[in-house]
Amino acid sequence: MMRILHSLPRTHKLLLLPVATMVTVLGAHKIVSTLEDSRYEHDTTQTDTLLVPLEPNISPGVPSLALDRDPVSEAIDVASRAVDATREHVPLSQLTASEVVDIDFIDAAQAGRDAVVSATDTPATSPLSPSDDSTRHIDDAARHIAVVLGTVASGMLASDKRLMADATSYEDISEDELELFDEGPIILEEEIAANEPFVPEWRTYTVQSGDTFTALAQDRFGMGYREVMALLDKMPEPELLTRWNVGKRFEYQLDAEGKLAALRIMSNPRDGYLVKRDADNTEISTIERAGEATQRMFAGTVSGSFARSAQATGLTSAEVAELSQVLEKKLDFRRDTRRGDRFEVLVESDIIDGQSLDPRILAVKYDGSRMDLTLLRNPQDNQFYTPDGVSLDPSFNRYPFDGQYRISSPFNPQRHHPVTGRISPHKGTDFAMPVGTAVKAPANGRVEKVGNHPAAGRYIVIRHDNGYKTRYLHLSKPLVSRGDRVTMGERIALSGNTGRSTGPHLHYEVLVNNNQVNAMKVALPEGGSLSGEALASFKHQTEPVLAALESGQTGTVVASTQPSDGEDGDEDDES
Template sequence: MMRIIHSLPRTHKLLLLPVATMVTVLGAHKIVTTYEDVQRDKQALDTVRVPLDATASPGLPSLELNSPRVASAIDLALDARQQHVPISQLQAREIVDVDFVDRADQDAGFEAAMRSSSGLPPLMMKPDAASSSEEAASALLGHASLSETARQVAMAVGNMARSEQLATDATSYEDISEDELKLFDEGPVVLNEEIVAKAPYVPTWQTYKVAAGDTFTTIADHTLGLGYHDAMALLDLVPDEKVLTRWRAGDTFEYQLDKDGKLLSLRIMENARHGYLIEQKDGNYDIADIERAGEASQRLYAGTVSGSFTRSAQAAGLTRTEISEMSKVLSKKLDFRRDTRRGDSFRALVESDIIDGQRLDPRVLAVSYEGARMNLTLVRNPEDNKFYTPDGDSLDPAFNRYPFSGQYRISSSFNPGRRHPVTGRISPHKGTDFAMPIGTSVVAPAGGTVELVGNHPLAGRYIVIRHDNGYKTRYLHLSKALVSNGQRVNMGDTIAQSGNTGRSTGPHLHYEILVNDSQVDAMAVSLPENTRLQGTALASFQKEVSPALAALETGKPGAVVALANHEQDDDSDTDTDS
């Protein structure tokens, strides 16, 4: 019996459970249906016996879904659970003539439990035999002659009836005020929607990849939510508008939009190190520089001179920028035209900043040259950024002979007895003229303080610098001065651009050196000797450069010999040299 019930759908199980229980308890061969004629008050119960058809066989009715008998039984059970069905409306179905067994008569409480638990009308209950479903179930479970299966089914049906009774008796004791009810006038609160609605807007960085044919104005309109006027304002804001106009397909930049889809922030890089951050505040745009520090790494290069020094250095793996700095350092002691020979060897320790896989801003830390005519080892001092020998001797003179880089022709030398070519009178030339194009950089030959910047009808635009050793220098016929009165300058600082101002017959630089306020021949005067580190300065230098010297002497060429991590800070003040 239980196997048949388990094979049915869940709905059919619940509806047929009372019937199955009765069949299990009372027997599987015959079903007895007893009812009370409600039209005859106070009369004894009648038992109606209806014989089965001759072709019927003992057992349960068919449980097929298409059986009209099962369908009728389901309808009856549903109607009985919903409302009271008068006996006059009941129709005789398949009623079998059986004799009551003794134990069925003795346990009317069992029938009451079955009917009460299943929700069917109390057809088999006498008026004085009614009891709660819980009591009936207890009486049923206590009947010793019932099978274990019958007890389990009755217990389950009784629990279901008790749950329905508890649900029927449920109530609420909460007092809800009218003000609280008004909070839900617009419907129930959906927590997820409320959280999304009240969450503040948080802009996120997005990346735009430039496609072929893109222009800044079209991108500003379609992507950044800017009109033509705002786009032109941004172009005027950046120091170099090429950053926003000269793009190539594949270039990228990052941006943020506000909740209305308009530009909030724009981050664009001019190169791997330097870029700009543009932010919108109260309808106006502010711009700030971005400087990436990168990761410093040191690499050792080694090579042998074969032909020119430049090609030999390139073969060793050095870049053009690194070769230029290395040559500049060695040239202070080494003449590449006369002193280099085939077979000479060199080594260089170079530090570069690694940003996005690129080597930027190479710096020569140490260099050695072993040749037929000269052996030389130089190390950069971190304190003043100048090169010294391992013993602390400086390569830089205390006073440079020339106030510029490169070589330029002397167009007029220092000559106190020079005669004027027209009048024939003595017209001394108290300086040295160098023929050079307008705009050539002029640098300070030594450290000092700018004493005067001015203009003169004959001298044109000029600068006077008083140096620390008491010497004074003057620069005439300049096109532009890049320093101001009282400014402190160091050796090598750019102070002006050459020109052709004042009374001049052509572009040139007039350069003077004054000793005790008197002009002297700048090309012949004795200049201060090189400096040397001493005492604590020498000890500190040798301690600082010892790792670089060790790497230079024993390191493996081509390998990264040192790596230093720097915190990348977009707002740092690191200079860009791309």
């Protein structure tokens, strides 16, 4: 039995130990008590053979376990029926003897071999018949326990006698190995927890008033002061951890020892950083979140300035500025806009955490009394074209800067010199602007000269691809060198007040065939148009956008404003 227990898993040992101990102790106690009682209460000369009625299909010998019921319960039931028959004074001779079990007690019982009843004896001659005054009596509980112990000890747990004959241990067991619980006490909850791998969880922290990362890292993240300083040195934007606003949120993970394993913090809804730490290294990578592209339609009517009318539809200041830059290439807001003109704008932006980011105008439709205009963004180059593929961008910009600056001295071949009073032609256009204003190339070209002149001050000359030439005088700082290739819109210099100048300004000249012309009136070359496969691709890609613009529906919010009664409009207001 000890070998059986030893071969079981450790958890089964724990469950069977109390049962085995109880059965062994109580069984031994009952059997000994019964023997002692029988020694003094009964005549020891009587036979020690007990006739137990069994099932008809059981053959004599050791009880078989090849039954539908479990062997222990079957053996106990057999013994119980014998006991019940004794209690009810039913003669054992009336019971069918299916099997004779020989119980040889101890020598003190003095059982003679000739007193043993064989299986062939008739029930009438049985010494244990109720008519025999010396019938042996065995306690019920002792009989049950004896049957159980006999069943286990005889190997009856096997369901087949052939298996019992071949049964053996997996390996020999030494005396030292007979210790059942040499591993110590078993706590199932602790063993299950110990076998489960540690998986860190993301937690969120919201900055409270008075929080600092240094204190938080030491108190909550298990970091030392040097570790905190080393992390701040590695951060591309350390102010994300040193300049906190109340309510800012970030996420973190702790390892099994309660130390910081990972930190995720965003500088804006789209961009942020992921910090991963272990015992040997700290790695920092960037996070770029992709938003869900959403289209919004805005519709309005001009009432007053175009900029105020556009902003009244719900467009942001940045979206109004982009819209104005798109339309001003074809539309003069001072002369071409009239009260009651209608416009529609299709804007696409990325939505992240409910915020609209990176808005971009996809299409514009303007229905005016003086001009009708429809413009579509080409996904291939992000430039605007008409639905027929005509480019909106000219190959040469009118102004070499962004924004609007006052003309302090126009192009005038008959100008009187402001100092001498004599006729001194002014062959350029002067724009009054602060020193340091960015000057940009009006078209693609190559830098031809960069120099310094007593009268012109610092200057630059650029020859453009279309044959035009431009000059820039009185600069404070050139940003290009001779021979550099420049593109339209590239910064080439900063305006200034060098040379003979009465104040900060930019002197700008346009030369055609090496002759100065009025830069504000000269005909500028038009931009190119799409053709062939480029045009076919443009029309295919912008077809849904044009359909949404024509219908005024995109499946999202459509904002619209109408001029209110009594609102004054001024067609000459600047945008």
